[in-house]
Amino acid sequence: MTTTITKQFHVDHPVEETWANLTDPNKVVVCVPGASLTGQVDDNNYKGEVEMKFGPVKAKYDGLVTFLERDSATKKMKLKGVGTDSKGKGGAEMVMDGVLTEKDGGTDVNVTMEVNISGMLAQFGSRLINDVSNQVIDQFINNFKNQLAGKEVEGNLNAGSLMGGMVKGLFGGSKKA
């Protein structure tokens, strides 16, 4: 089960500063809701874990984060995360492409995320994966902006709001009919 999400956002910080944060594993990983770094293998490979709740299903992934590309000249980066559910219920893979371009003194960030989930989560979450991935990436963007602004980042994916949002979405509560 694979889903691809593309997002663009703007930050009021110079390209070089944004680039530094985006390519520093210690900074970028904490912006991913529920994620933390647990160790470094080498310059490009890091160990980490992600914990997420999809309604009743809680998944904790132990995994490896690899920088496949970090080109500071073109400001292009490619990041791959591979994780296995710690209870053996399945796995997840994520490939993120990021491109930075200068705009009005700030930076336009283009992110494409390809998320593949398998196992229990794919079974249960097939209807939720788009919503959840969108929520994850939105919260990532928010965290990333906050980090650049020197504010605190929210560590956990807010599962309550996630489910609430979905319920609202289902019943049209937050949308116009």
Add this chain to the structure above:
Amino acid sequence: MIQCKTSKAIGGMGHSLKRKEDDRFIQGKGNYVDDIKLPGMLYMDIVRSPYAYAKILKIDSEAAMKVPGVVAVITGKDLAQYNLHWMPTLMSDTQMVLPTDTVMYQAQEVCAVIATSRYAARDGREAVRVEYEKMKPVIDPYKALDPGAPVLRTDKEGKKDNHIWNWKVGDKEKTDKVFETADVVVKQQMHIPRIHVASIETCGCVADYDKVKHHLTMYMTTQAPHAIRTVIALVAGHVGLSEERIRVVSPDIGGGFGGKVPVYPGYVIAIAVSFLVGKPVKWIEDRTENLQADSFARDYHITAEMAGTKDGKILATRFKVLADHGYTDASANPSKFNTGLFSIATGSYDYGTSFMEADAVYTNKPPGGVAYRCSFRVTEAVHAIERITDRFALAVGKDPAELRMQNFIKKEDFPWKSPTGWTYDSGDYHAGLQKAMDAIDYAGLRKEQAEKRKKGELMGIGISTFTEIVGAGPSKDFDILGIKMFDSAEIRVHPTGKAIARFGTKSQGQGHETTYAQIIAEELGIPAENIQIEEGDTDTAPYGLGTYASRSTPTAGAAAAVAARKLRDKARKIAAYLLEVSEDDLEWEPGKFSVKGAPEKSKTIQEIVFASYTNHPQGMEAGFEAVHYYDPPNLTFPSGAYICVVDVDKETGAINVRRFVAIDDCGHIINPMIVQGQVHGGLTQGIAPAMYEELIYDEDGNILNGTLMDYLVPTAVESPKWETGHTVTPSPHHPIGAKGVGESPTVGAPPAIANAIVDALSPYGITHLDIPITPFKVWKALQEKGVK
């Protein structure tokens, strides 16, 4: 229409006797496998693969063994020490019990956790850590045949592709020739989706091996206890489990529908563990395991073709099948029939030639191919012929009812030899369809439809006039693992005239305890309520091949009638002795023999039975018992005419089944109420694949609807009001003229519904939709045709 030869007090054939078994079921006194609790019993839970195709790198059971109550974690390597890690399938393929290195489908068994309570077993299961190396699975059966596709069955030496077998029947040359010259040829590709029987009770067992007596008692959810006993002896004979040391007990079963015919790995693991530790081991699947791992049904991709004249005469058919068997061929077919009885796809129509070909492939999906309420692939066959017949009617511009009437095999032409070699025993297709058309007011509906179409409203009428083929089967062609598909009955009448009868079949809700008693009551005149029926214990019942494929009445029902007739012959001899007349001077009426011309001189069956124990003629064997093993001379061919009316909402695609008339012909009816119940249930299981059910896998082999939250099983809410009726065309070769009915409605309903929906959409040029036809599919099809 239904005539009863016996009084209501006797309750023979044709009486709507209330089901004897229901007394215990409605009072919660049924005894299912999970009700069995033995002293010292251990519980088993199974770790299952999250991936469709992966190498197992490591199974770490350390944490699991620390869970209080967990006593063992059993892996494939443990079973390999006893050569119990593989088992044969019914189709002589092979299947892992537990893997030693590779998992082949999502939810496959990886290892088993044994504990002192069910909760501990589940906790232990959660604590087992398995490391996998994921591999790219083969999911699409068409891509499985690509030259570059990964070869899945690397366990088979020399296997170079994913092809399992090729099967052909019919005259290719003659058929191709007709197709080349015919006025009209129609062709339709269709998929009969992978579905699941979804019985209320999941599968499970209690394996109880006694180390002192060297004896295994296996309580399990099986539709074929004797066959299972033999299979266990064949698989585990080498470790000392020979057949006389095995007793299989199939207690009450909460729905089988074919899903409880196969031997699942869980059963074998439970036996192995009980054998090793000498304690009873219980294994009960949960709902998702049942839905995700147990045998599927159907999954045939069919290309159907029909050739005919422009005025509507059918001349020939051609069918090409691609069968997706999942990881192994674990179909539940008679051995000689790769595609089961698919060759019944020539249908109810009189034409000269047909050619059918099928190829089966391996994919990374669960194995199966069970006969889900269907006599071995008959549902697939009937859907193909009934859909392509409608397409042909559309192509020649004829009403589908009229076209069917034009092409039906005539009543007087039976027995009729089909182009694929079957001999249809009897039928009256014209009468069946006429009765259905009258019941539903066909002409009136067509008129209403024409008016609605003028207003842009969508209404459809669909017909299915199917021929079933059940009662497997004659021993010259039919066997399972070499055992011929006869079935058996043993009747013992006690001195006071009450009886017990035992059978090799096994009811899963069919009502055998009532209907078998009625057959014996019909033949012997002993009231049905005084006849106790017992099945499911291999220590007491005579050998039989079990209950599936609507075979119980055609085989064991016949055995009951023949055994009872043997007893009646004996009764005549005893009566002649008691009345001091010659046997020829006696007349039989249900329940007694009397002297011709002197009806006051008579002996009741009860008096005769009592005499057989207290005053039997010298030289005659005492007692009143008989056994019969019935080998049917032919199959039986039930038929039906179903008409369905639907209204479709153009804007939402919502489908409302407004009416459904089902006229069945199952020959002589044993119990009309039970037949009606069977038909109601079967029709509901027919609407299921037509409109709701399909097991869906993504490209990685993840099942996307592996819970009943997503896999939509219709309930009373979704079921329309079923309107049922009968024509009665007895089977000429069956002792009581019965044909079997359990599957007919499940087989016949889907094409009636599909034909109705397509008929509703036909004004927009829509000529086919694959089942399940959901509102979304309808909406999408209409959108594609630009309908707003």
